[in-house]
Amino acid sequence: MTALKLAVAGASGRMGRMLIEAIQNADDLTLAGALDTPASPALGIDAGAFLGKAANVVIESDLAKGLASAQLLIDFTRPEGTLKHLEYCAAHGIKMVIGTTGFDQAGKDAIAEAAKKTAILFAPNMSVGVNVTMKLLELAAKSFSHGYDIEIIEAHHRHKVDAPSGTALKMGEVIADALGRKLDDVAVYAREGVTGERDPSSIGFANIRGGDIVGDHTVLFAGIGERIEITHKSSSRVTYAHGSLRAARFLADKQTGLFDMQDVLGLK
Numbered sequence: 001m002t003a004l005k006l007a008v009a010g011a012s013g014r015m016g017r018m019l020i021e022a023i024q025n026a027d028d029l030t031l032a033g034a035l036d037t038p039a040s041p042a043l044g045i046d047a048g049a050f051l052g053k054a055a056n057v058v059i060e061s062d063l064a065k066g067l068a069s070a071q072l073l074i075d076f077t078r079p080e081g082t083l084k085h086l087e088y089c090a091a092h093g094i095k096m097v098i099g100t101t102g103f104d105q106a107g108k109d110a111i112a113e114a115a116k117k118t119a120i121l122f123a124p125n126m127s128v129g130v131n132v133t134m135k136l137l138e139l140a141a142k143s144f145s146h147g148y149d150i151e152i153i154e155a156h157h158r159h160k161v162d163a164p165s166g167t168a169l170k171m172g173e174v175i176a177d178a179l180g181r182k183l184d185d186v187a188v189y190a191r192e193g194v195t196g197e198r199d200p201s202s203i204g205f206a207n208i209r210g211g212d213i214v215g216d217h218t219v220l221f222a223g224i225g226e227r228i229e230i231t232h233k234s235s236s237r238v239t240y241a242h243g244s245l246r247a248a249r250f251l252a253d254k255q256t257g258l259f260d261m262q263d264v265l266g267l268k
C-alpha cells in the first residue's frame with residue numbers, strides 16, 4: 001500500500017502540531033509538506049522538530065515548494081489563508097481537508113466552486129462526537145419544535161478569534177433546518193439592555209472565551225417545567241486531528257466534490 005502524501009497548513013499552530021504528530025504516528029500516511037506564514041519563526045525548521053522526531057520536511061511559506069509532493073492539504077489556519085491555499089490546490093488538483101472556521105458566505109461559495117476542480121472536505125468540527133451530536137440535535141429539534149426555547153452556548157480558549165464558533169453556527173443551521181426555519185432569520189447573536197421578551201422562534205447564541213478550554217458546546221431546549229441540555233465537550237484537540245485523518249483517507253479515492261464529516265461517518 002502506498003502511503004497518502006499529506007501537507008499541513010498552519011504547521012506551527014495548535015491544530016497544525018496535533019496533525020503533524022498524528023500523521024507521524026499513522027502507518028498509511030506520510031507528511032509531504034508543511035506550510036506557515038512568511039512571518040512565522042518556524043520557517044526553515046523541520047516540521048517534526050517540536051516532537052523531537054524529524055519529519056524530514058521543512059516548514060515553507062512558498063506554496064509551490066510546500067505542496068510540491070503533496071496529494072492533499074489539511075488546512076486549519078484562517079479564512080484568508082485557506083482561500084489562498086484553495087486557489088492553488090484547485091489549480092493543481094491537490095485535495096483539501098478544511099477545518100478553518102469563520103468564513104463569510106463568499107468564502108463558503110469559493111470553497112464550493114473549488115470543489116468542482118478537486119475533492120474537498122469542509123467541516124467546522126472534525127470530531128466524531130460532535131458530528132453524532134448533530135444528528136441528535138436534528139431529532140431533538142423536531143420533538144421540541146413547540147413550547148421550547150432554543151439556546152446554543154459555546155466555550156473556547158482565550159486565543160480563539162471567531163465567534164460564535166463554527167460548530168455552534170453549524171448546530172444552529174441543523175436545528176433551523178429541522179424546524180423549517182432559516183438560521184439567518186431567527187439567530188440572535190447578542191443581547192444587552194432592554195431587549196424585550198424572547199421571540200419564541202429565535203435561536204440564541206452565547207459565547208464564552210477563557211483559559212485553555214478546548215471546545216464545549218451545549219444546546220438548551222428550555223420548556224415549562226423542564227429543560228433538556230445536549231452537551232459535547234472536547235478534552236483534547238487529538239479528536240479533531242484523528243477526524244481530519246479519517247477525512248483525508250475518505251478523500252483518497254475522490255477526484256472532485258464537496259463533502260463533510262457526515263459523509264465520512266455515514267450519517268446522511
Ligand SMILES: NC(=O)C1=CN([C@@H]2O[C@H](COP(=O)(O)OP(=O)(O)OC[C@H]3O[C@@H](n4cnc5c(N)ncnc54)[C@H](OP(=O)(O)O)[C@@H]3O)[C@@H](O)[C@H]2O)C=CC1
Pocket residue numbers: 009010011012013014015016036037039040041076077078080081082098099100101102123124125126127166240
Ligand atoms: N474543524 C475543526 O475540527 C477545528 C477547527 N479549528 C479551527 O482551525 C483554525 C486554526 O485553529 P488553531 O490551530 O487553534 O489556530 P492557531 O492560531 O494555533 O494556528 C493557526 C495557524 O495558521 C497560520 N495562519 C494564520 N493566518 C494565516 C494566513 N493568512 N495564511 C496562512 N497561514 C496562516 C498561523 O501562522 P502564524 O502563527 O504565523 O500566524 C498558525 O500556524 C481556526 O479557524 C479554528 O476555529 C480548530 C480546531 C478544530
Ligand SMILES: O=C(O)C1=N[C@H](C(=O)O)C[C@H](O)C1
Pocket residue numbers: 101124125156160164165166167168214215216
Ligand atoms: O478554535 C477552536 O479551538 C475550535 N474551533 C472550531 C469551531 O469554531 O467550532 C472547532 C472546535 O470547537 C475548536
